[in-house]
Amino acid sequence: MTRRDAARNWQNIVDTGRAFLDEDRPLRLNEVAREASIGVATVYRHFPTAEALLETLARPSLEKLVADAEASLRGDDDEWAAFAGFLTAGINAQLADPAVQPVVAAATHELPETAELVARLNALTGELLAWVHAAGRIRPEVQRADVIRLMCGVVFAATVHAAPSERPALTRRYLDVVLEGLLRRDASDQGRGGGEPGR
Amino acid sequence: MTRRDAARNWQNIVDTGRAFLDEDRPLRLNEVAREASIGVATVYRHFPTAEALLETLARPSLEKLVADAEASLRGDDDEWAAFAGFLTAGINAQLADPAVQPVVAAATHELPETAELVARLNALTGELLAWVHAAGRIRPEVQRADVIRLMCGVVFAATVHAAPSERPALTRRYLDVVLEGLLRRDASDQGRGGGEPGR
Amino acid sequence: MTRRDAARNWQNIVDTGRAFLDEDRPLRLNEVAREASIGVATVYRHFPTAEALLETLARPSLEKLVADAEASLRGDDDEWAAFAGFLTAGINAQLADPAVQPVVAAATHELPETAELVARLNALTGELLAWVHAAGRIRPEVQRADVIRLMCGVVFAATVHAAPSERPALTRRYLDVVLEGLLRRDASDQGRGGGEPGR
Amino acid sequence: MTRRDAARNWQNIVDTGRAFLDEDRPLRLNEVAREASIGVATVYRHFPTAEALLETLARPSLEKLVADAEASLRGDDDEWAAFAGFLTAGINAQLADPAVQPVVAAATHELPETAELVARLNALTGELLAWVHAAGRIRPEVQRADVIRLMCGVVFAATVHAAPSERPALTRRYLDVVLEGLLRRDASDQGRGGGEPGR
DNA sequence: TATGAATGAGAATTCATTCAT
DNA sequence: CATGAATGAATTCTCATTCAT
Numbered sequence: 001m002t003r004r005d006a007a008r009n010w011q012n013i014v015d016t017g018r019a020f021l022d023e024d025r026p027l028r029l030n031e032v033a034r035e036a037s038i039g040v041a042t043v044y045r046h047f048p049t050a051e052a053l054l055e056t057l058a059r060p061s062l063e064k065l066v067a068d069a070e071a072s073l074r075g076d077d078d079e080w081a082a083f084a085g086f087l088t089a090g091i092n093a094q095l096a097d098p099a100v101q102p103v104v105a106a107a108t109h110e111l112p113e114t115a116e117l118v119a120r121l122n123a124l125t126g127e128l129l130a131w132v133h134a135a136g137r138i139r140p141e142v143q144r145a146d147v148i149r150l151m152c153g154v155v156f157a158a159t160v161h162a163a164p165s166e167r168p169a170l171t172r173r174y175l176d177v178v179l180e181g182l183l184r185r186d187a188s189d190q191g192r193g194g195g196e197p198g199r
Numbered sequence: 200m201t202r203r204d205a206a207r208n209w210q211n212i213v214d215t216g217r218a219f220l221d222e223d224r225p226l227r228l229n230e231v232a233r234e235a236s237i238g239v240a241t242v243y244r245h246f247p248t249a250e251a252l253l254e255t256l257a258r259p260s261l262e263k264l265v266a267d268a269e270a271s272l273r274g275d276d277d278e279w280a281a282f283a284g285f286l287t288a289g290i291n292a293q294l295a296d297p298a299v300q301p302v303v304a305a306a307t308h309e310l311p312e313t314a315e316l317v318a319r320l321n322a323l324t325g326e327l328l329a330w331v332h333a334a335g336r337i338r339p340e341v342q343r344a345d346v347i348r349l350m351c352g353v354v355f356a357a358t359v360h361a362a363p364s365e366r367p368a369l370t371r372r373y374l375d376v377v378l379e380g381l382l383r384r385d386a387s388d389q390g391r392g393g394g395e396p397g398r
Numbered sequence: 399m400t401r402r403d404a405a406r407n408w409q410n411i412v413d414t415g416r417a418f419l420d421e422d423r424p425l426r427l428n429e430v431a432r433e434a435s436i437g438v439a440t441v442y443r444h445f446p447t448a449e450a451l452l453e454t455l456a457r458p459s460l461e462k463l464v465a466d467a468e469a470s471l472r473g474d475d476d477e478w479a480a481f482a483g484f485l486t487a488g489i490n491a492q493l494a495d496p497a498v499q500p501v502v503a504a505a506t507h508e509l510p511e512t513a514e515l516v517a518r519l520n521a522l523t524g525e526l527l528a529w530v531h532a533a534g535r536i537r538p539e540v541q542r543a544d545v546i547r548l549m550c551g552v553v554f555a556a557t558v559h560a561a562p563s564e565r566p567a568l569t570r571r572y573l574d575v576v577l578e579g580l581l582r583r584d585a586s587d588q589g590r591g592g593g594e595p596g597r
Numbered sequence: 598m599t600r601r602d603a604a605r606n607w608q609n610i611v612d613t614g615r616a617f618l619d620e621d622r623p624l625r626l627n628e629v630a631r632e633a634s635i636g637v638a639t640v641y642r643h644f645p646t647a648e649a650l651l652e653t654l655a656r657p658s659l660e661k662l663v664a665d666a667e668a669s670l671r672g673d674d675d676e677w678a679a680f681a682g683f684l685t686a687g688i689n690a691q692l693a694d695p696a697v698q699p700v701v702a703a704a705t706h707e708l709p710e711t712a713e714l715v716a717r718l719n720a721l722t723g724e725l726l727a728w729v730h731a732a733g734r735i736r737p738e739v740q741r742a743d744v745i746r747l748m749c750g751v752v753f754a755a756t757v758h759a760a761p762s763e764r765p766a767l768t769r770r771y772l773d774v775v776l777e778g779l780l781r782r783d784a785s786d787q788g789r790g791g792g793e794p795g796r
Numbered sequence: 797t798a799t800g801a802a803t804g805a806g807a808a809t810t811c812a813t814t815c816a817t
Numbered sequence: 818c819a820t821g822a823a824t825g826a827a828t829t830c831t832c833a834t835t836c837a838t
Contacts, residue, residue: 407819
């Protein structure tokens with residue numbers, strides 16, 4: 001078979017996998033193969049595991065996310081707006097593409113490309129965070145990993161007991177809460193109490 | 200009557216199920232039966248589905264949570280402390296008992312007792328929230344469901360890329376952020392910028 | 399427990415078993431016990447097997463059949479009418495009581511009472527047949543077992559691709575065919591018709 | 598392509614299934630698989646349900662039956678002989694192949710091929726019956742469905758309290774009775790006998 | 797390289813029967 | 818004599834992966 005055929009197959013599998021996610025059926029390589037009218041083994045050749053296919057599906061969203069973050073860093077926005085914009089973009093990506101959330105939250109990745117993408121995402125998160133830290137606008141203890149985690153947490157929160165259609169509105173509100181909570185609050189604020197809430 | 204035997208078996212199953220959760224193996228009734236050295240059908244008699252066992256496992260934690268919330272409502276703490284204490288307790292329950300999270304986040308419940316417990320939890324959440332609202336100490340748009348969702352979100356956030364041992368510390372910090380973000384911030388604050396973070 | 403209680407249980411089981419047959423659910427002693435709100439073991443004590451319960455359920459119908467056959471033999475009807483009446487009664491019993499068919503068709507019986515009842519039924523069939531043979535009104539090769547078999551065959555035929563409500567009408571027609579076919583037909587007979595076989 | 602293997606497996610399954618029927622063990626796909634030394638899933642791929650396998654097993658017999666019926670319709674026999682021959686063939690098929698009876702008596706069919714075969718059988722039954730009706734040689738009320746039912750009834754009758762080896766003789770006699778009973782009998786007919794219908 | 801049939805371990809569930817109380 | 822919990826073999830079906838062609 002020619003390269004072209006192989007590419008066609010690859011695309012066919014990816015498209016079918018996407019359709020599975022959209023109807024949120026579990027990504028089963030066997031079923032994907034059947035639905036794509038392609039031999040199982042062919043699918044396995046292209047994507048050794050379901051996870052590999054998932055990462056491939058997530059890739060465009062992740063790339064866009066990385067590109068956006070890079071743009072933010074070089075853009076005209078002030079540091080806080082850039083930071084907030086990045087979180088918003090990350091959240092929206094997770095809502096828009098069901099492949100993103102599991103890949104971002106996963107401890108390890110199957111494909112080196114994914115690992116690298118995620119690493120860049122982390123790095124960019126770090127840079128944005130450093131910028132915000134430098135401006136003294138965020139709680140000093142916040143670290144890179146916290147940002148990623150809070151992003152995932154906001155998405156998850158909007159997922160609990162809520163239909164997909166309600167989620168964008170919920171994440172907007174929840175992110176707003178989180179950002180407000182992350183803001184550094186200096187001397188003049190100190191008096192305002194409420195400060196020491198929980199536990 | 201084999202009551203005693205039955206009770207022993209029941210306990211045995213519950214304990215074994217607990218062990219599964221602790222080692223976070225999936226709760227499979229068959230395996231639980233095997234490990235408990237109990238006939239499969241006996242397990243099925245006691246717990247028609249894995250979900251039923253899970254809810255049974257979650258029950259003590261949920262009951263404690265409800266009791267604590269009731270105590271908070273009647274206690275001496277001010278409204279904010281009570282509210283924060285409730286969130287903390289809920290989060291800690293989810294961290295301490297792996298059965299709690301899925302049950303709280305589930306859309307429906309198998310056992311009527313669970314449904315009732317969760318309903319009471321919701322009601323108490325509502326009461327605490329109303330109290331805080333009455334004191335004008337929280338963003339006015341926050342609703343009962345938001346509180347539950349944010350609680351789950353904090354737990355989830357602390358779960359991402361983090362070993363179990365790190366989670367308590369993380370949830371403490373994240374809850375702090377969220378509480379800070381939920382606090383109503385009045386006129387005198389308005390100027391302080393950062394105000395419009397989101398999207 | 400007193401005898402009276404035992405009798406009540408027995409009746410309860412029988413009634414419940416009957417209900418099962420009527421809704422044609424399979425007779426499962428376990429389920430019968432549950433539905434009757436009686437311990438399984440109690441049911442097993444009264445009826446060691448499902449077959450035993452079935453035979454018990456069939457018994458009244460069989461007894462009535464035997465009684466009717468005896469009456470026919472001693473009655474005023476002519477031999478053919480008695481014979482036809484017996485077949486009709488047997489068929490109707492099978493249609494009316496789902497317990498009858500399997501018991502009549504079974505090769506062996508669990509309960510001695512059933513065995514005896516069936517034996518009497520066979521004997522009576524034989525007597526009626528002998529009477530009809532003596533009058534030269536039936537094909538000479540027909541034997542007792544044939545009569546039973548044809549009876550079952552007619553019932554079964556009416557069961558194929560036919561709703562229960564249609565069956566009585568069908569059996570009537572099919573029995574008519576069979577009786578007509580059994581009639582001895584030789585020159586001298588031609589006029590005699592035997593025309594009035596059925597019911 | 599594993600076509601050859603697949604075909605071999607298919608045949609193996611069919612043969613094994615046949616053996617089960619012959620020893621009249623219940624057709625259980627798992628057992629068939631084990632006995633055929635073939636993976637369970639392979640069997641399930643070829644035959645999604647036991648019923649599907651049963652119908653496949655019945656197919657050759659049904660096809661032969663259809664072919665015979667078509668031949669009878671076009672053959673030289675007179676209408677009654679053709680009709681009787683068809684019934685005889687149907688009965689013998691049921692006796693010879695245990696798969697036939699349940700398939701013919703079933704209300705619905707799993708495989709479209711079976712449904713079609715049975716439909717053709719019904720149609721042919723109708724044609725033969727129409728021919729016999731046209732010649733005025735059968736009770737006018739007899740319909741197509743009656744013919745099928747009586748065929749099944751004769752087979753069933755021969756099954757009651759009778760070893761397989763006796764059944765052919767019994768069905769011959771019982772069919773004779775039924776055919777005699779179906780014959781139209783009016784004055785002008787009397788001489789014609791129709792006496793020697795079947796077989 | 798593509799194919800899709802084959803695999804068989806595994807998961808969920810049911811049921812007739814026994815047995816301890 | 819009654820109870821109903823316990824049993825575990827049996828059954829049905831699924832799925833991720835391999836392998837022969």
